[in-house]
Every structure is written in C-alpha cells, then in structure tokens.
Amino acid sequence: xxxxxxxxxxxxxxxxxxxxxxxxxxxxxxxxxxxxxxxxxxxxxxxxxxxxxxxxxxxxxxxxxxxxxxxxxxxxxxxxxxxxxxxxxxxxxxxxxxxxxxxxxxxxx
Amino acid sequence: xxxxxxxxxxxxxxxxxxxxxxxxxxxxxxxxxxxxxxxxxxxxxxxxxxxxxxxxxxxxxxxxxxxxxxxxxxxxxxxxxxxxxxxxxxxxxxxxxxxxxxxxxxxxxxxxxxxxxxxxxxxxxx
Amino acid sequence: xxxxxxxxxxxxxxxxxxxxxxxxxxxxxxxxxxxxxxxxxxxxxxxxxxxxxxxxxxxxxxxxxxxxxxxxxxxxxxxxxxxxxxxxxxxxxxxxxxxxxxxxxxxxxxxxxxxxxxxxxxxxxxxxxxxxxxxxxx
Numbered sequence: 111x112x113x114x115x116x117x118x119x120x121x122x123x124x125x126x127x128x129x130x131x132x133x134x135x136x137x138x139x140x141x142x143x144x145x146x147x148x149x150x151x152x153x154x155x156x157x158x159x160x161x162x163x164x165x166x167x168x169x170x171x172x173x174x175x176x177x178x179x180x181x182x183x184x185x186x187x188x189x190x191x192x193x194x195x196x197x198x199x200x201x202x203x204x205x206x207x208x209x210x211x212x213x214x215x216x217x218x219x
Numbered sequence: 220x221x222x223x224x225x226x227x228x229x230x231x232x233x234x235x236x237x238x239x240x241x242x243x244x245x246x247x248x249x250x251x252x253x254x255x256x257x258x259x260x261x262x263x264x265x266x267x268x269x270x271x272x273x274x275x276x277x278x279x280x281x282x283x284x285x286x287x288x289x290x291x292x293x294x295x296x297x298x299x300x301x302x303x304x305x306x307x308x309x310x311x312x313x314x315x316x317x318x319x320x321x322x323x324x325x326x327x328x329x330x331x332x333x334x335x336x337x338x339x340x341x342x343x344x345x
Numbered sequence: 346x347x348x349x350x351x352x353x354x355x356x357x358x359x360x361x362x363x364x365x366x367x368x369x370x371x372x373x374x375x376x377x378x379x380x381x382x383x384x385x386x387x388x389x390x391x392x393x394x395x396x397x398x399x400x401x402x403x404x405x406x407x408x409x410x411x412x413x414x415x416x417x418x419x420x421x422x423x424x425x426x427x428x429x430x431x432x433x434x435x436x437x438x439x440x441x442x443x444x445x446x447x448x449x450x451x452x453x454x455x456x457x458x459x460x461x462x463x464x465x466x467x468x469x470x471x472x473x474x475x476x477x478x479x480x481x482x483x
Contacts, residue, residue, distance in 0.1 A: 114324075141236060170252055170335075173225060173331045173335070174223055174225060174228060174329065176231075176329075177225075177228050177229055177232045177331065178228075178263065178264065178267065179263050179264065179324070183323075183327060186327070187330075187332070190331065190334045190335075193338065194255060194334065194337075194338060197338055197341060197342065198341070201341065201342065
C-alpha cells in the first residue's frame, strides 16, 4: 500500500528521464564500452527503488504483526525507522533526478 | 490472503484497547464489592477472526463504534486464583498489570499510526 | 459515550466509594473509646459499609456505589472501670466494639484501592491525550 506510492513516483521519474533521452542515464559516450562491466545508472536507481519498496513493505508487515499483538517492540521500531530513512533518501534522489533532468533539458545545444 | 489496511487495523485495535481499559476500570472500582466477578474482553485474535471479511471493507466509517463496547464481547473471566468468601474475584495486581499492557500496546499503536501517516504525507509533499 | 470516557466515570465512582469507606474507618477510629454517658448505657457501635455494583446504561461500565452503612451487631467488650460514668453497679463498662488493628488494616486496604482507581484515571486520561496528539504537529 505505502510502498506503492513511493515506488510509483520514483519509477515514473526514472523511466520518464530514460525514455526522453535514452543516452542520458547511461553516462554518455565514454562509457558505452563499459556497459557490460557495470550496471547503468538507471539500473542502480531502479535497484535502490526496489530496495526501498521492500523495506517499506517489511515495515508494514511488522507493524501489522505488532497491532495484532505479537511482535518484538524493538524490531518493529527498527523496521519503521529504516523505512522512514529509506523513504527520505528515495524522495531526495527522486527530486534530484527530476531537477537534473529539467536542468539538462534546458541546456542549449 | 486479502491485504489488510494498516490504519483500519490500528483503529480497530485502539477501540479494543479502550474497551479493555474500561473493563479493567470496572474491575478495579468493584474490587471490594461482594459477589462481583471480574470481566475482560475477548482476545483480539478472536475479534480479527470474526471480522476478517469486513476488515478489508472500503468504508472506513463502518467499523461499528456506535455502542460503548464497540461490538466487542465483554464477559466474566475465569477465576484462576483463590475465591474469596465474599465471592469477589478481582485481583488488584492482575488488573494493574493488564492496565500496563494496555498502555504499552496503545503507545505502540499511536506511534505506528503517526509514523506511517508522516511517511505518506512525506511522499505527497515537495 | 466512548470506552475511555466510560473508564474515567467508573474509576471516579471507585474513588467516591473508597472515600466513603475511609470516612467510616476514621469515624470508627475516632470513637474507639467513646463509652456511654449514663450507667449501663451502650457505647459507640462500630459502623460497617458495604458496596454494590451498578451497570451504567450510558457507558456500559459497572459503577460502584455505597449499598448501606450499617452497624456491627457484635457484642460490646466489657472492661472493669469503676470510676467511669457509664459503669454499672458492679463497676463494669461496656466499650465500643471497635478493634483498632482491624480498622487500621481496613484503612490501608482502602488506601490501596483508592490508589489503584487513581492510576486508572491517570491512564485513561493519558490514552485520550495520546489519541488527540496524533493530530498535532502536522
């Protein structure tokens, strides 16, 4: 439920930037040869988004367990805190990606 | 299994905790009343099993909070200690311990709701 | 009336009942030596208090209230005090049927119950406050 919101916004931003200028997130000319070596920037971002969604879902599951009555309090607190951290980071990255894309799109050729 | 809405579950649990608190209050107030048997609510798991179908309902206002007991069964609990000559089955220490449990669960409940609510608004903001 | 407000109401009734009980105990203690004023007269007779529970329709909780304040029917102990104004022909005086130790024990029980009811009020109040706090600091 909650993970969906963050992931959707994030993934949309990444995919939108990717489709608009395909070479943008792949590091330009110089790294074309290096694509097979490491993952592209888009993939890295995608993985980060997936991790965040998983953390959020984990926190949600732990909280539901806690509400039903049997979960270790400290574990619940830890899960929720990591979820908040992950979400904060993801949102910051999302905002940076969007503003970077806008800035690049404004550059004169 | 159907997905359970976190906020609905939290609301239901806090209602259950409130009913439990009032049962504990009745027990403590009547600790010296002859013939009074201690009451307690049915366990929360039983409540969940009972309303498993309706918990995923989309109408959040439809959780049945009209009556003071909000649809939970409050019934006399089994006396598991010595029965006093006055037939009063309230053990004050047990009641106070139950009250402590209620408080801890309630604090966790409100903290969870607060955290997830802030996460949701965090995403929408900026 | 929601359950937490009901809890407050019930605990308040508990406080009232235990206060009455303490009042009775203090009356007994104060009059533990109160003999009669004429020869052969009866002294102070110990008071007893009983509670009863009453289900409050509005809140659904069991309030407690005083059932009755009556007198202890047990016999008066007799002491030999020829100079006392209540002494009969043989010099024996009927003393109040108040046992100080029993009254003290009753008093500490009443205190314990009073404290427990007070705890309930504090907790119910805190729970209500926590719920309202969810809305604050937006």
